[in-house]
Amino acid sequence: MSDDEELESYGADMGQKSSTGVFEWVIVDGNRLLVAALLTAAVSVLLLGLNAFDVIAFQNANSVTRVASGMIAGTFSLVTLVVSINQMILSQEFSSAGEARDQLDGVMDFREDVESLAKVPASPASPSRLIDLIVVTIHERADDLEESVSDNRDADCRDAVSQYVAGIDDSTQRIHETLKETEFGTFNAVSAAINYNDAWQIYAGRHLYGRYEDSFSEETSEAFERLLDALRLFDVAREQFKTTYLQRELTQFSRQTLYCGVPSVLSAIVLGLVYADISGSSLAPDLLPFVAVALITVVVSPLALLAAYILRTATVAHRTASIGPMLPQKDPEEGPFDVSYGESEE
Template sequence: MSPSETDDSLESFGADVGSKSGVLSGFREWFVVEGDRVAVAVLLSGVVLALLVVLRWLRIIAFTNPNSVTRVASGMIAGTFSLVTLVVSVNQLILSQEFSAAGKARDRLEGIIDFRRDVATTAMVPASPATPTRVLELLTESIRHDAADLANAVENSDDEIREPITRYTNAVQERTGRVDEVLEEGEFGSFTAISAAINYDEAWHLHVATHLRGEYGDELSPTASERLDELIDSLKLFGVAREQFKTTYLQRELTRFSQLTIYCGVPSILSAILIGLLYADFTGPSVSAAVLPSVTIGLIVVGLTPLALLVSYILRTATVTRRSASVGPMVPQKDPKEGPFDVSYGEER
């Protein structure tokens, strides 16, 4: 392995914690995943309000034709009912995952207990914490300590072995340290913790560790080989914990979205009905023509609130799912022609 290849092997081809290049990129990250979803929905509603006000001021749109306005109100009512139906379907999907027979519930519980026991053994603690965020913190600390122990175990090895492994362990310690800082600031249920877990590229680190073990396994000392295996086991546990954390978080997020949509759905339908009633009189709108545009714009914004919530929540859940769409050392966002680990059949022989 040449020095250039060694440098490439330490690159993260997934997401990177805290990497923001510029104000626009930072705002995009806040808008898509990091920002509070209610705040993002309010921002979207504010943009719609400003757009309607500007278009009205420029006389591009008007609210004088009753037929056009009532058609808009009818479309809003139909759209809101469709959205509520979608929310009910999402709730049914979430509830279906919670219903299980006694045998499945027992198997699920035993699996969680076994996993927590493995975490406690790896982190060398009496029992793993109950808080998922703290579990992730323990695993990142375990990964960092395993990487440091592996670096110490290869200090007396040949340069050909010591240099790539040392570069790799330095990268692992740097990134896990960054993840640990983010996790300490987050709480379970907040996106700070789940963002740190998802953006940590443990899949790539596991891939590199597996490659190093396959390439230098026969040349490593028994101590170094054992430390490398411990690091691989810790990375595997982190991947399992991340998937469990992500699943629980998405369930809570979608449930919260369902609640907010129901809360906003009734005012949305009422506002659309009021728009139709304002223009339903044969003598014209029932309010003064001076305030009619403002009232109509306000009711339209209220009617579009469920749509703003849908956009804000789907943006985050879809991004979380996309960024974590890898299991173990399978990195779908990685270009197969990139990286230093290009192998062919029978190369080991």
């Protein structure tokens, strides 16, 4: 397989979403409260449907009270989990004066690198605008690279670089269009950042640089270095952006779970009290299934909220598990740019 074919077959897929449609909306793109509401509604419909077909019943007081007791215990366990998550987040916020100073110095050094590469007086304070600036810088540096090889005598080199730059231009255009319409706090900005294929672009760029370095002019070599520097800055910014967003996401999840936790416990208690009468339920048999299902729906709402948030956070963590040009393949034996020891000395 030639280098051009490898660039075409692997470059378009790296960093793209692994699924589309309804499933992608449920696990990542959809509003988490809406997803949780749909999950609880599905529970209600399922229980009512099973009752309508006489698969389950709500007449046995002992069975329902045992279920209510289990629900109360489960809700308290979930609240304990939420407290643990809050402790984990808070532990990242505490630091000594020296640690805080080191963190600030690191952030300022990074911003200065962005300002130097993007040629701006000051980098944006908004994370999404900062990433957008780096994306625009990548696009401009890629164009500079292509222009620098326009008079190169090696046709294979020109074609490989042109194809590489075309892939970068296409990717940066897509993420730029998304980022300029979003604000920090919306998942669209995070989704655009985590799905940008910077790892592939660094990997392919380093390979092309190593393969055609001898035919590059000094201008081309410098253009390549500036492009790779911009891609590395995007990688760092994306990790910071993702971390900040997930901290906010988990904090919001903790707060909303506590909001749902109290009604959930109260609903489970009421469900048990409905069957506390010695003669059985205190409600009419026709109303009993609807009241029981409504109370159970409130009880499971914290669990639905947990599922909705964990689906997103786990998916984001999975898609950004590696930093830099470490590209997991579907098959461990396959991968572009197959090389062997000592090849550069031949």
